[in-house]
Amino acid sequence: MSLNITGKNEGLSVGGHAYHAVIIALILLGIFGNTCYLFVIVRVREMRTITNYYLLNLSVADTIFLSSELVYIVFAYGGFTVNDTLMCFISFTSVFVTTEESCIMITVISVERYLAICHPLKSHAINTIRRCAKSILVSWIVSVVLASPAVVACIKTPKDTEPSAIQAICYIFLRWLERLERQL
Template sequence: MDPALSIFISIIHVAICVVGLLGNTLVIYVVLRFSKMQTVTNIYIVNLAIADECFLIGIPFLVTTSILKSWTFGGYMCRIYMTTIGINQFTSSTFITIMSADRYIAICHPISSPKLRTPFISKIVAAAAWTISAIMILPIILYSDAVKDPSEPDHYTCNIIWPTSNNTFTIYSFILTFAIPLTLTFICYVLVIRKLQTVGPKNKSKEKKRSHRKVTKLILTVITVYVFCWLPYWITQLVLIFQSPEQQGVSLFLLCHMIANLLSNANSAMNPVLYAFLSDNFKKSFVKACICAANKDVNAALQIENSVFPKKLGRSESERQKEYYQTNTTVCTLNDDRNNEDSQLVTRNDIAIASRSTTTELQFEKEPQAKEELIKNGLQPTAV
């Protein structure tokens, strides 16, 4: 490969790694941080983000190998690296299928949906998906190793060394990670779209229907992008099975193969961008998380400044800092509207009780005889 092209591809991979890790970490954070984001669909989205991060953490090894033209991390790290790639392929396709089935249950079976679509059941399904994916990638774990490059004995490559033919595992992976999941997803969404088109306006409220359509549109877009990114990769992999070694060296095919690999790798960084543009809840949660992080940095800087350079604040400046802190703390502690209302109600009641208690104490100070009279009669002088 041309050195300039190799550097260009490495830069793209670094960008994919940075954007993907930041975006997927933010997705995981907002779902775990804000209770209103902990829906059944978002639990599956978090698991999809974790699967993407499994691949993204291996990109630095890929870039280093591309620059040095040799795998320098040993056989053990090669096995870990190949496992992260395999777990991403198998787990991502599994959760894409699960999210499609979840949309089918939510829209086509609204009566049984509340019983089947609970956070507890979704966590069990997610755990089962990870377990099944781990079982399916056992061949990768067993046969991955660092081997000497036949063309350059001083260099090593990280590959899967199959006892027979590599083509068997390619077909195995294609069927389990693309063909079957794509078929099941297609069936689920055909049924979902038919249901959305035929459902009567009186069956559900407009707000409920609008919510279903938004979530369905988001998941359908994620699936479409997934197919767009992975279809060229699997086409090139299947072509390699039926091509002779001489034909595989054609520069045009190598270029197509390289672009297909880049697309499949980029898919791990695309989902957070889709959530930010297509989901209002994710968009608001992303903004809220960024504001909270910025406020923590500002408050930490102010605390350091005050501890190093202590100064006596005037009344107006002190009140401004207090108001700023209370405002930003309120923004960062929002979880859901119901909890906010409850917490505000408790706060107002506590303030009212405290105010009445303070007023009563002042009255007893002015009239100490009244307080003594209450105590003699066995009563507690408290506010009512």
């Protein structure tokens, strides 16, 4: 199996390796579970609490993360050509942003739970749906800002003779998967 740094691969297949099948199954299971949670929150009125809205946002971030990784794996190992690093860029940008979003949202949930336990009366007064929506919006903005240095590094392409940063990241990721596969 050979990989080149230009983003083109030569016939890597998902079906030939049990490891890849397990990874894809776990990704699909994660997408299914997060989608079920979304469905429950939308359909069951009693589940529409502030904490569940925060968890719903976390679920959306996880679904975006898993979906982008699934698309990347299918393209990389399905024998498709990653067209001029576009697929790699989209995948890694969504990974950076959703990872930051997940960390921020877990922090927001922790603060909200702390207030609910340690200061229940104050928590009830300040935790509103409007504040929840603002917190979610601000968390996405902050996650984009925090992830922007990595995204900008991926966009910036050195001289024509050198690979771009995102091509190098994709190459490193594929090499890591290749080594992991050999160990199994």
